[in-house]
Amino acid sequence: MTSPLEYILAARRCEIDELERLARTSELVSLIGRYTHALQRERGITNIFLATDSPEFANLRLLQVAECESLAAQVTSAFEELATGEHRVRNGARLFNRVAVALHAQQGLPELRGRIAARALTPRGSTAAYVRLIAGLLAVVFEAADSAGDPEISRVLVALFNFMQGKEFAGQERALGGAVFASGTIDAPTQREWHHLIEQQQHCLDASAEFSDADVLAAEEAGRDHRAIAQIERLRRKGLALGVAGHALPGSGTVREWYDWCTVRIDTMRTVEDLLTSRLRGLCERKIEEAQGALRDQQASMESLQRSARMAPSDAPRQFGPQLEHSVYEMVQEQSRRLQAMSDELETVRAALNERKVIERAKGLLMAHRQLSEDDAYKTLRQMAMNQKKRISDVADAVLAMAEVLPGPK
Amino acid sequence: MTSPLEYILAARRCEIDELERLARTSELVSLIGRYTHALQRERGITNIFLATDSPEFANLRLLQVAECESLAAQVTSAFEELATGEHRVRNGARLFNRVAVALHAQQGLPELRGRIAARALTPRGSTAAYVRLIAGLLAVVFEAADSAGDPEISRVLVALFNFMQGKEFAGQERALGGAVFASGTIDAPTQREWHHLIEQQQHCLDASAEFSDADVLAAEEAGRDHRAIAQIERLRRKGLALGVAGHALPGSGTVREWYDWCTVRIDTMRTVEDLLTSRLRGLCERKIEEAQGALRDQQASMESLQRSARMAPSDAPRQFGPQLEHSVYEMVQEQSRRLQAMSDELETVRAALNERKVIERAKGLLMAHRQLSEDDAYKTLRQMAMNQKKRISDVADAVLAMAEVLPGPK
Numbered sequence: 001m002t003s004p005l006e007y008i009l010a011a012r013r014c015e016i017d018e019l020e021r022l023a024r025t026s027e028l029v030s031l032i033g034r035y036t037h038a039l040q041r042e043r044g045i046t047n048i049f050l051a052t053d054s055p056e057f058a059n060l061r062l063l064q065v066a067e068c069e070s071l072a073a074q075v076t077s078a079f080e081e082l083a084t085g086e087h088r089v090r091n092g093a094r095l096f097n098r099v100a101v102a103l104h105a106q107q108g109l110p111e112l113r114g115r116i117a118a119r120a121l122t123p124r125g126s127t128a129a130y131v132r133l134i135a136g137l138l139a140v141v142f143e144a145a146d147s148a149g150d151p152e153i154s155r156v157l158v159a160l161f162n163f164m165q166g167k168e169f170a171g172q173e174r175a176l177g178g179a180v181f182a183s184g185t186i187d188a189p190t191q192r193e194w195h196h197l198i199e200q201q202q203h204c205l206d207a208s209a210e211f212s213d214a215d216v217l218a219a220e221e222a223g224r225d226h227r228a229i230a231q232i233e234r235l236r237r238k239g240l241a242l243g244v245a246g247h248a249l250p251g252s253g254t255v256r257e258w259y260d261w262c263t264v265r266i267d268t269m270r271t272v273e274d275l276l277t278s279r280l281r282g283l284c285e286r287k288i289e290e291a292q293g294a295l296r297d298q299q300a301s302m303e304s305l306q307r308s309a310r311m312a313p314s315d316a317p318r319q320f321g322p323q324l325e326h327s328v329y330e331m332v333q334e335q336s337r338r339l340q341a342m343s344d345e346l347e348t349v350r351a352a353l354n355e356r357k358v359i360e361r362a363k364g365l366l367m368a369h370r371q372l373s374e375d376d377a378y379k380t381l382r383q384m385a386m387n388q389k390k391r392i393s394d395v396a397d398a399v400l401a402m403a404e405v406l407p408g409p410k
Numbered sequence: 411m412t413s414p415l416e417y418i419l420a421a422r423r424c425e426i427d428e429l430e431r432l433a434r435t436s437e438l439v440s441l442i443g444r445y446t447h448a449l450q451r452e453r454g455i456t457n458i459f460l461a462t463d464s465p466e467f468a469n470l471r472l473l474q475v476a477e478c479e480s481l482a483a484q485v486t487s488a489f490e491e492l493a494t495g496e497h498r499v500r501n502g503a504r505l506f507n508r509v510a511v512a513l514h515a516q517q518g519l520p521e522l523r524g525r526i527a528a529r530a531l532t533p534r535g536s537t538a539a540y541v542r543l544i545a546g547l548l549a550v551v552f553e554a555a556d557s558a559g560d561p562e563i564s565r566v567l568v569a570l571f572n573f574m575q576g577k578e579f580a581g582q583e584r585a586l587g588g589a590v591f592a593s594g595t596i597d598a599p600t601q602r603e604w605h606h607l608i609e610q611q612q613h614c615l616d617a618s619a620e621f622s623d624a625d626v627l628a629a630e631e632a633g634r635d636h637r638a639i640a641q642i643e644r645l646r647r648k649g650l651a652l653g654v655a656g657h658a659l660p661g662s663g664t665v666r667e668w669y670d671w672c673t674v675r676i677d678t679m680r681t682v683e684d685l686l687t688s689r690l691r692g693l694c695e696r697k698i699e700e701a702q703g704a705l706r707d708q709q710a711s712m713e714s715l716q717r718s719a720r721m722a723p724s725d726a727p728r729q730f731g732p733q734l735e736h737s738v739y740e741m742v743q744e745q746s747r748r749l750q751a752m753s754d755e756l757e758t759v760r761a762a763l764n765e766r767k768v769i770e771r772a773k774g775l776l777m778a779h780r781q782l783s784e785d786d787a788y789k790t791l792r793q794m795a796m797n798q799k800k801r802i803s804d805v806a807d808a809v810l811a812m813a814e815v816l817p818g819p820k
Contacts, residue, residue, distance in 0.1 A: 002510070002513070002515040003513070003516065003517075004509075004510040007491075007509045007510035007513060008506075008507065010493050010502070010506040010509075011505075011506035011507040012663060014506060015503045017502070018502075080412075083416075083417065091422070092421065093421045093559075093749060094753070096418075096420040096424060097417070097421040097746055097749055099414075099417045099420075100414040100415075100417035100742050101414070101746065103412070103414040103617040104742050107413075154661050222646075326781070327515055329514060332511050335507050339507055340771070341774075361750070361754060364750055374743070
């Protein structure tokens with residue numbers, strides 16, 4: 001391989017390779033979406049199961065656990081598939097480490113469910129365990145979005161990740177509200193947490209919308225169930241006021257009502273998520289086809305270039321040589337420009353993921369400086385954000401800025 | 411693979427894979443360093459050959475061309491080796507595209523040398539062709555530095571790339587000064603260009619020093635030939651004053667004097683470059699060994715964990731289960747923290763390469779908006795920098811900022 005032309009083809013083949021890898025990762029992301037959705041529902045049902053003695057929710061829970069187990073098996077084997085093609089994974093170390101974290105939480109699930117069945121856990125404790133499990137799965141999606149080398153695909157992955165994260169906050173709200181309505185009471189920290197979950201949902205959905213195309217936005221708008229939203233807003237108002245003396249206790253049906261309306265909304269969100277994942281799949285397929293077509297075109301024009309160079313009369317090299325050289329130069333330059341533009345756009349898209357990275361860094365800093373667990377570090381950031389009425393990412397920024405004047409961890 | 415432990419190992423194996431890839435890339439970088447050095451010398455000799463009728467330089471040139479040809483064959487086969495393991499290359503598309511650009515310039519070399527031998531080219535035209543060729547080779551090194559996944563290795567690659575780039579500006583200065591002394595005259599644009607080359611050298615060497623360790627800096631300091639530097643400063647002063655009326659023409663020996671002192675200095679720089687590449691090689695080897703050791707340790711501690719979990723009496727699962735789980739959790743967390751820290755540091759190191767990316771982007775913009783060739787776009791930026799007495803990267807920043815208010819290219 002001494003010709004630049006062959007390296008242009010090699011570069012294109014690397015692109016195709018990367019796109020095929022992304023297609024596989026996208027399948028995994030779509031599966032994680034389905035599993036997360038089922039786990040969110042299990043969390044919501046479990047909370048009401050723990051807070052009441054409703055035989056209906058006991059039954060619902062068992063059905064939901066069965067669905068989750070079947071999806072978990074699919075996710076696990078998708079992870080396995082990813083690992084057997086180990087060398088073809090970009091950012092493999094980070095991705096597999098995220099998988100290890102997710103699987104570790106997954107392995108604790110049977111024991112967690114045992115304690116729930118024995119009612120040996122509070123709704124709060126159960127929620128926290130499911131939140132950790134889902135966070136582990138979403139971190140795998142985040143890594144996939146962060147390591148995507150194609151800007152268009154990265155764009156959809158960023159929209160999807162933010163949407164999944166927003167939906168997860170909606171799920172956390174469903175669980176929290178369920179526990180509040182079941183207990184018939186709310187304290188000040190829970191009130192703040194509830195407000196915060198509402199804000200975080202909105203923030204993630206806005207971030208997702210920023211990277212969604214018009215079709216997805218239109219579908220989201222069309223599918224929005226305004227009746228459910230109105231009911232949720234009414235119940236939020238009731239639930240948040242439970243702490244205020246003089247307010248009437250909710251009727252016994254309120255728990256079910258809250259759960260059902262939240263579920264209607266979250267299931268609608270799931271259809272948008274589904275649309276985004278099928279968009280992702282279609283995009284990967286289209287890009288692979290395009291790249292393969294471009295490769296074929298390049299091969300053809302190279303062959304014709306080489307043919308005309310060979311056919312040129314031997315006394316006219318001065319005429320054909322420069323012409324051939326010029327075409328090769330054009331081809332190389334065109335590819336350079338295209339790769340440069342892609343990499344510029346990729347940088348812009350990826351910047352949207354920085355917010356989360358800043359939070360991760362600030363968390364790591366608090367863990368090191370104050371010997372906090374990961375959970376407690378996040379709670380500290382969230383508490384600071386709630387106290388200062390700021391977004392968590394702003395607080396995280398401030399923590400990192402402060403770190404420069406702090407001594408290192410002992 | 412359903413255990414998180416296996417994914418921890420898979421993550422580590424990906425790291426080792428990446429390090430081995432970096433070791434191979436580093437060998438290529440070291441080879442490019444040697445070839446670039448030889449080409450720089452060929453450029454300097456050629457300039458004097460073209461500007462004078464010295465038989466001595468005609469002879470030197472032939473010897474130098476032979477050396478270059480032998481090194482070019484080595485570089486070409488190193489490219490080939492990289493391409494045969496195609497799928498294992500990170501950022502393959504960008505890297506191979508750079509290789510295509512470099513090889514394209516390389517293919518034009520025999521014709522260039524033919525025109526030089528026929529004295530059908532000015533020193534300025536010859537310099538420009540060599541500058542392009544070397545820029546193509548350095549762009550491959552840049553890509554290698556930019557795609558390195560390990561922060562320590564990336565740090566050395568960034569130091570090395572900046573050093574190579576600084577040395578290249580020193581080489582360009584040797585060529586420019588050679589042509590000036592040979593012609594016995596200098597015009598205002600050439601004066602400005604000379605000043606600019608001196609500044610750019612310093613800027614690159616400063617950037618390199620920022621990422622070099624104390625040993626390298628000490629070696630650089632110790633190896634610095636102050637006598638050569640003093641002579642070069644004296645000759646710079648003379649050469650830059652050639653345009654001023656009333657100044658004595660340099661003696662006929664000045665060309666040779668300039669060439670020799672510059673060569674002494676550039677050859678000294680080459681030894682520092684050599685030190686940096688051997689540093690790079692040693693670092694890659696050490697990191698691979700460390701990672702393999704860590705993999706073995708992890709495997710051993712996992713086996714012992716699994717053994718003690720199996721040997722635990724069956725009526726004591728509550729005691730051994732959580733203990734095992736805790737150890738796995740610690741392992742996963744430790745790996746997460748390490749990967750996070752690596753990725754943070756990597757971001758810092760890579761930011762140092764941004765300056766060049768900004769220039770590339772501004773160049774691309776000028777090419778699109780004003781239909782300029784790549785060379786002319788760079789010359790425009792350099793001219794703007796010279797006029798405004800700013801650094802090229804500052805001008806490039808300003809160009810990009812302006813772009814937001816400009817209409818798109820027609």
